[in-house]
Amino acid sequence: MIQEYLYDVLICPLYTEKSTIHAEQSKSSFKISGNATKAQVKNAVEKIFNAKVLKVNVINCKGKKKVFKGVKGKRSDYKKAIVTLEKGKTIDFAGGAK
Structure with missing residues (x-):
């Protein structure tokens, strides 16, 4: 049984183009919760997708400042994780790990 908090970690x-290139290298990218740690991300991916995680890299992405019809605004900040799986493994988001 999968706990609900695992789905709170992985949003x-x-x-993206870069994430499809990473998929060839057994890497997957996720948007994650702002207060999630590497250990929580590793645990969530291993439990949800039944895949062995070797490494987790976490990146804080700052939102861009944009102008739309003369109104200044800012996109939301977010946090993303690049998860490295065992060699030759990938995650099929429709069906699970292969």
Whole structure:
């Protein structure tokens, strides 16, 4: 049984050009909770996707300042994690680890 707090740590997977390149190297990217630690991210990925995690890198991303129709604003800050899995393993977000 998967505890609910595991889904509070991992908010959503990130689909970018860079993350698809990382997928070839057995890496996956996630948007995570602002107060999540590396150990919590590792535990959540291992429990949810049944995959062996070798390393977790955490990055704090600052929101960009934007102007839309003359109104200044700022995008939200967020935290992301790049998770390195065992060699040859990937996470299929529709079905689980392969």
